Amino acid sequence: MNTLLFLLLLGFIVIFWLETLRLREHVILRCQRVCREANLQLLDQTVALVSLSIRKGTDKSLHICRRYQFEVSENGVDRHFGYVNLSGRHIISIQFDGPSGSSIFHQSSQ
Helix, strand or coil, X not given: CHHHHHHHHHHHHHHHXXXXXXXXXXXXXXXXXXXXXXXXXXXXXXXXXXXXXXXXXXXXXXXXXXXXEEEEECCCCCCEEEEEEEXXXXXXXXXXXXXXXXXXXXXXXX
16 A cells, blocks of 8 residues: 555656646747847746745636746846746746836736
């Protein structure tokens, strides 16, 4: 019984890890597209997971929420942070912090 429980737990962890990697790749592609449209450079061509939580959605069901951070530049010299918020598999918002304040480039009412 303990072995079966261990294998189920291990399988859940592997599936969760693979799903997180898949979502991270999706976020990177979306960030590249938004940066290209905003004439910004996506520095290091990567994002980093900074927050992981479980929250209730508007439909009262539980969702895994992720927040990714990345860096962008306007001219190749400056660095500004950007954030992507996900609820489940859906991107809720993409935000850049720049010298003139924050800009939200994508927002969903998910």
